[in-house]
Amino acid sequence: MFARDESDRLERLWRGTFGDAYVRRNLTADEGRKSFWWETLAKLDVVSALEVGCNVGANLRWLAEMLDRTNMVGVDINQRALEILRERLPGVRTVAASARSLPFADGSFDLVFTTGVLIHQDHDSLNRVMDEIVRCSSRYVLCGEYCAEPPEEIPYHGERGVLFKRDFGSLYQERFPELTLLEQGFLPASAGGWEDVTFWIFAKR
Ligand SMILES: C[S@@+](CC[C@H](N)C(=O)[O-])C[C@H]1O[C@@H](n2cnc3c(N)ncnc32)[C@H](O)[C@@H]1O
Structure with missing residues (x-):
């Protein structure tokens, strides 16, 4: 199978019933994430x-307490997720688009971030998504993802070829000399809100 077919297959999954099932499971994912976002935004x-890949807004909910909602945008390819986000966070702009082609000008946002989204990109798509994220940022890039080196493919809710753990921090640093690592950390499942997620925060020069 060609890489582009693989990227299209993954996006179709997230658009359809597989993605809708995730939305139902993710409705309370915001709980436990407040301290991470408050501490992070206080530093930047x-x-x-x-x-x-904002889904129903488990992260944007906390950013909305600190930022003006009119300066916040959530992108996703699952329409049901964006409907719920609009109900929950009126004023936050939602855009249905592929992360492989973000409809924003270069440097449009101070911070561009993902949590649990890079893990769901195949190798070809991953580079395009990271390129788009870095292109749209003017100051910071953040990702919170499952980390493994060497990379591991993990079965995910009955599907294969959907979840890839990688060292995303190193991938960002190798691909983008304009990024400087500000912080790396680990958010253990035992602390609530996150499931053994590694996060990296980069400044963009
Ligand atoms: C595992 S969920 C994470 C949701 C959210 N970031 C969180 O931490 O709660 C992955 C999300 O990314 C979206 N997604 C996956 N691949 C995408 C792509 N190529 N373009 C846009 N959205 C994508 C899915 O629809 C889903 O909402």
Whole structure:
């Protein structure tokens, strides 16, 4: 199978019933994430933010307490997720788009971030998504993802070829010399809100 077919297959999954089932499971995912976002935004100089793969807003909910909602955008390919996000966070702009082709000008947002989204890109798509994230950021890039080196493919809710753990921090650093690592950390499942997620925060020069 060609890489583009694989990227299309994954996006079709997230658009359809597989993605809708995730939305139902994810409705309370915001609980336990407040302290991470409050601590993170307190350290950075952020006025505008874009979340790529925002789902129902488990992260944007907390950003909305600190940023003006009119400066916040959530992108996703699952329409049901965006409907719920609009109900929950009126004023936050939602955009149905592929992370492989973000409909924003270069440097449109101070912060562009993902949590649990890069893990769901196949190898070809991953580079395009990271390129788009870095292109749309003017100051910071953040990702919170499952980390493994060497990369591991993990079965996910009955599907194969859907979840890939990688060292995303190193991938960002190798591909983008304009990024400087500000912080790396681990968010253990035992602390609530996250499931053994590694996060990296980069400044963009
Ligand atoms: C595992 S969920 C994570 C949701 C959210 N970031 C969180 O932490 O709660 C992955 C999300 O990314 C979206 N997604 C996956 N691949 C995408 C792509 N190529 N373009 C846009 N959205 C994508 C899915 O629809 C889903 O909402």
